[in-house]
Amino acid sequence: MFVCGNQACGARWKPSEVEIRNEGQGPIFRCPQCGARNAVVGRTRRDGSLEYRQVQAKHQGTAAK
Numbered sequence: 001m002f003v004c005g006n007q008a009c010g011a012r013w014k015p016s017e018v019e020i021r022n023e024g025q026g027p028i029f030r031c032p033q034c035g036a037r038n039a040v041v042g043r044t045r046r047d048g049s050l051e052y053r054q055v056q057a058k059h060q061g062t063a064a065k
């Protein structure tokens with residue numbers, strides 16, 4: 001489960017509900033509700049499939065609009 005890092009939003013998303021993209025600074029997803037960028041890291045599971053985990057943003061006060 002991902003949680004939007006925009007404190008005014010805080011929406012929760014399943015990984016299947018967001019689109020992970022790399023905009024040049026590593027993989028991120030944009031919150032479908034408020035558009036804030038949230039950093040994730042990709043990890044390969046033992047079975048070879050890729051899973052993404054959210055990186056906790058600390059005091060990133062600037063939500064992209």
Ligand SMILES: [Zn+2]
Pocket residue numbers: 004005006009010011031032033034035036
């Ligand atoms: Zn949001």
